[in-house]
Amino acid sequence: MTLQQILFIVISLVVLGSAVLVVTTRNLFHAALFLVVSFFGVAGFYVLLDAGFFAAAQVLVYIGAISILFIFAVMLTRDVITAQRGNSQWQAAAIVAGVIFLIMALLLGPFSVTIRGREFGNANWPFAMDGNAIKAAPGNFVGILGTGLVDLNQYGVPFLLAAVLLLVAMVGAIWVARELRGREAERAAAETAVDDADMDANQPVQEPLPLIETETHEAHDSRNAAATEKH
Amino acid sequence: MSRELLGTLTWLAPLPPLLSFAVIVLFTNRYRQISSAIAVVAMLTSCVLSFVVFFNAVGIGNLGEDPIRGIAYSFIPTAGSTFNIGVAVDPLGATFMFMVPLACSLIFIYSTSYMASDPLYTRFFAFLSLFGGAMMGLVVSDNLLSLFVFWELMGFCSYALIGFFYRKPSAYKAAVKAFMTTRVGDMLLLLGIVYLYTQTGTLNFFDVLHNAKVLETLAATPAVLGLGISAAGLIAILIFGGTVGKSAQFPLHVWLPDAMEGPTPVSAMIHAATMVSAGIFLLLRFFPLLQVGGPDNTAFMVVGLIGAITALLGATIAVAQYDIKRVLAFSTISQLGFMVAAIGIGAYGAAVFHLLSHAFFKALLFMGSGSVIHGVEHGHEHVAHAHGDEHGHAEELDHDHGAETASAAPAFDPQDMRNMGGLRKRMPITFYTFLAGGLALAGFPFITAGFWSKDEILADAFHGLSTGSLISTIVFIVLAFSALLTAFYTARQISMTFLGEARTEAAANATESAPAMTFPLIVLAVFAIFFGFVNVPKDFPVLGALFGPAAGWLKSFISTQLVELQAFKEEAQVFNAIPLLTSLVVALGGLGLGWLVYGQKPLKAGQTDPVEKLGGLFTFLHNRWYFDELYRVIFIKPLQAIADNYSRVIDKGVIDWALEGLYKLGVGIAGALKEFDRVIITGGSDLIGNTVRSIGREGRELQSGQVQNYLLSALIAAVVLMVFFLVLAQ
Amino acid sequence: MINGIPLYWYLIVSAALFCIGLYGVMARKNVIAVIMGVELMLNAVNINLIAFWRYITPTSISGITFAAFIFVVAAAEAAVGLALIISIYRNTRSVDPEKIDSMKL
Secondary structure, three states, rough: OOHHHHHHHHHHHHHHHHHHHHOOOOOHHHHHHHHHHHHHHHHHHHHHHHHHHHHHHHHHHHHHHHHHHHHHHHHHHHHHHOOOOOOOOOOOOOOOOOOHHHHHHHHOOOOOOEEEEEEOOOOOHHHOOOOOOOOOOOOHHHHHHHHHHHHHOOOHHHHHHHHHHHHHHHHHHHHOOOOHHHHHHHHHHHHHHHHHHHHOOOOOOOOOOOOOOOHHHHHHHHHEEEEEEEE | OOOHHHHHHHHHOHHHHHHHHHHHHHHOOOOHHHHHHHHHHHHHHHHHHHHHHHHHOOOOOOOOOOOOOOEEEEEOOOOEEEEEEEEEEEEHHHHHHHHHHHHHHHHHHHHHHHHHOOOOOOHHHHHHHHHHHHHHHHHHHEEEEHHHHHHHHHHHHHHHHHEEEEEEEEEEEEHHHHHHHHHHHHHHHHHHHHHHHHHHHOOEEEHOOOHHHHHHHHHHHHOHHHHEEEHHHHHHHHHHHHHHHOOOOOOOOHHHHHHHHHHHHHHHHHHOOOOOHHHHHHHHHHHHHOOOOOOOOOOHHHHHHHHHHHHHHHHHHHHOOHHHHHHHHHHHHHHHHHHHHHHHHOHHHHHHHHHHHHHHHHHHHHHHHHHHHHHHHHHHHHHHOOOHOHHHHHHHHHHHHOOOHHHHHHOOEEEEEEHOOOHHHHHHHHHHHHHHHHHHHOOOOOOOOOHHHHHHHHHHEEEEEHHHOOOHHHHHHHHHHHHHHHHHHHHHHHHHOOOOOEEEEEHHHHOOHHHHHHHHHHHHHHHHHHHHHHOOOOOOOOOHHHHHHHHHHHHHHHHHHHHHHHOOOOOOOOOOOOOOOHHHHHHHHHHHHHHHHHHHHOOOOOOHHHHHHHHHHHHHOOHHHHHHHHHHHHHHHHHHHHHHHHHHHHHHHHHHHHHHHHHHHHHHHHHHHHHHHHHHHHHHHHHHHHHHHHHHHHHOOOOOOOHHHHHHHHHHHHHHHHHHHHHHHO | OOOOOOHHHHHHHHHHHHHHHHHHHHOOOHHHHHHHHHHHHHHHHHHHHHHHHOOOOOOOOHHHHHHHHHHHHHHHHHHHHHHHHHHHHHOOOOOOOOOOOOOOO
C-alpha cells in the first residue's frame, strides 16, 4: 500500500465521517464545525490530485468564507434552533439517498455484474480500475487556467458572467437581508397583512419581527423617553 | 443594405424592450414618467429597427429561399455537434416584424395615459416591455428552442399582467387559470419539440422546414405508438397543441375570456399583438409539416376541425355577453378559429393575411373599449361627486332615474354594455374609430381590411370545396355561419354602446379620452380600413385591375416561404363569385339583422336585451356553453377528490390492507416457528410496515408546499426511472 | 506517475459524499442545515470534476474551469441562501423548512 493510498483512505474517512456528522448532529453549531473539517478533507483530495490551486481556493472560499457565513447564520438564529435530528420524512429520505448511492456504486464499483443481459460495474473500464493510470502532473496549470478564463475565445464570456453573478448575488443578499426601517417596514407589514387576509383568511397575520428584539424595544423606549421630555 | 447588416439589425430588434425591462426593474422603478418614457422609446426603437428590416426584406426577391440570417452563436454543445442560436427573417417573419412592433408601440403609447393613475405604473411598463421584447424575440428566432424560451417568457408575462390587479381575487385566479391552461398546451409543444429533435437532430427551422428531403423522410416515417399517422403529422399535431393553448382554441379556450381581468392595454397586447398571434405564428411556421402529408391528411383535419369548432363556439357565445370586453374576447377566440381553420384547409396566405388584419382591428377594438370604459368610469366618478356635493339635487336625480341608479350604485360595472348607450355624442373619436374596427371585424364589404382577409379564407375554402375536400366543405359552411354571427354581434355591440340614449348617468357624463389614447386609435383605424388593399385578389372584378401589379401582393410575398414544396403548391385560383357573394351576404346580412334588432330602436334604460328572448339558448350561450362548469366537473373535481381521498384509498385501503396481510402472514409463520424466528420476522415486517406507513403519510401530503417533500418525490421518481432504464428496459 | 489510487476510488467517495449531502437536504429540520447539505453536494461534484481532469485530460482546462465556476456558484448560493434565511427568520421567527409552505396553494 503506497503512502498516497493510505492518505486517501484517511482523508476519505475524515470527509465522509464528518459529512455524516454534519447531517446528523443535533447541535447546529457543531454541524458547522464538522462542515469545516469536511471541507478540509476535500482540500486534501485536491492536494492528492496535484491541484494545489484548488486546495488553496477550497480553504479560502469554503472554509474562509462560506463556513464563516454558516456560523454567523447559526448564531443569528440560535434562539429558534430545535434539537431535533431530522424532519418527519427522514427515514424515507435516508432510504432514497441510500438507494441512489447503491445505484451509483453499481455503476462505478470495481466489479462486473450482468443483470438481464446488461453489464454493470466499472471492471470493464480498465482505466478507472488501474491504480497507476493517473497521468503526469500538468506543469503550469494555474497559468493555463488563468489564460483560459480571460481568453474570449475560451471561457472569457462565462468568466465575465460569473463575475456578474457574484455581484448580483452580493447586491441581492444585502437587499434581501436588510432590515426594513420606517415607512418601508410599515408598508411591508401592511402588504403582508392585506395579502394574508386576501389569500388565506384562516391564517393569523404574522407581523414581521425584527432580528434583534431588544434593539427595537430600546428604540421604542427612547422614543417614549423623547416624547416624555417634550412634555 | 447588405444582408450582414440586416442580420445584425434583426439581432438588435428585440433587444430594446428587453433592456428597458431590465433598466426599469433595476434602476428607474421609482420614477414613473422616466420609466414609461424608457419603455415607449425602447419599443419605438425596436419598431424602427424592425421597419428597416421589413422594408429591405420586401425588396428581396428570393427571401423565401434565402432568408436574412443573423450570425448564429453556438449555444449548447451536444455530443457530436453544437446547438446554434441565431436569428432569421423570412417572408412570414418579415410581415410579423411589421405588425408586432407597430401594434406594440401603439399599445405602449396608449398605456401611458390609460394606466396614468395606477400606483404600480412602473411595474406595468416593465412587464409590458418584457412582453413586447419576448414577442419580438419569438418572431426572429431561427430555431424552435429559443422560440420556446420566448414563448414561455410570454406565458410568464401574461401571468404577471393578467394578475396585475393581484389584490382582486378574480384577477389572480384568472392569472393562475391562464397560466395553467396554457401549460397544458405547452407540455404538448415540448413533446413535439423533443420528438422533432429525436427524429431530425436539429431544431433549426430552415434545416427542417426548408429541406424537402427531411420533410419527406418525416412524412414517410410512421409515428411512435402506432397511431397510424406519419411522424410529420404527429409532430405537427403536438406543436399544434401549443397553439391550442396559446391561441385559445377549443378545448383550451377557457383562459382567454378570464384574461380580461388584466388592464385593457394588456388585453390588447394579448389579443392582438403578442400571445395569440404567437400561437398562430408557430402553426404557420410548421405549415410545411402539415402540408407534407398531402391535402386532407389527419393533421390538416385535426387543425381544420378545431379551428371551425372554435370559430363557431366563440361567435355564438359572443352574441350573449354583456361585458364589452368579453364580447371582444370571444370574438378573438372566434377569429383565431378562422385563422386555424384556414391553416387546416391549406390556405396559408389567407391565414397570414387574416392574422395581420385581425391584429390591427382587434387592437383597435380593445383600445377603443378601454377608452369607453375609461370614459364611463370618469362619468361615474363625476356623478358620484355631484351626488356627494349637492344632496338635495341628488335626491331629485335619484327619483328621476328610479330603481336603476339605486341598484347600480352599490357595484357599478363600467364594462357592462347595459350601463352604456349614447356614447356617440360624448366620445366621438372613440366612436368613429371603434366603428371602423367593428366594421372590419364584421367584414363590411370593400372598404375594410376584415372583408378582404375573411373573403380570402372563404374563397380558399370554397376552392377546396369545389375540389371535393371534406374539411374545406365543413370549414366553408361553419365559417360562413360564424361570419354572419360576427357581423350580428358587432352591430349589437356598437348599437348598445354608442347609439341611442344614455342608459345611466355615468354614460351620460362620460368624457372623451386623452390624446395619448385617441392617437393610437386613429392610427389603427387607418390600418383597419386600408390594410386590406395590400392583398386584393388579382382577378377581383374592377378592383383587381385597379390595383394592377400591386394586387395580391401579400400572398405572393408570403408564398415564397413555401418554396421548397413546389409539388404541394396550390394551383392558381380562378375568381369565383360564390364565395364573394357569400361573404357579402353574411357581412351585410349580419349587420342588417343587428341594425334591425338594436340599431333602429336602441335599448332604453331598463329594457331587456332582445337576445334574452332566446330563453334557454341565451342562458346556455351567456354561460359560455358551460365549459368552465364542465371542466370543473370533469377535471378539477375528480382531481380534488383524488387528492382528498388519496390517504384513505392508498393509505388505509391499499397499504394497510397489504401490511395487515403481511403482518398476519408473519405472525402465522412465527407462531409455527421458534421464538427466535418470530422476533426477526415480526421485527422485519414492523420495519417494512413503519417505513411504508411513513411513506404513506408523506404521500398523503403530496401537495404539502414543502420544498423538501417535493425534492423527495422528485428523487423517488428519478430512482424509479433509473431502475427502469438501467434494468427493466431492454 | 505511480500512486496506486484508481480513479474509481474518487468516484465512489464523491458519490457517497453526494448522497450524504442529499440526505441532509431532504431530512434536516433547519434551513441552514439544508444549505450545508447543498454545499456537501457541490463539493462532491467538484471532487469528481477535478479527479476526471487529473486522470483523463490534464492538458485541457475544461474540467477545472467547471470546478472554478462551481466555486463561484457555491459562494453566490451560500450568500443569497443565508440572506434569504435571515429574511425568513425575521418574518416568521422560524427556520424550519416544514413551516415554510407558502408554495401550497
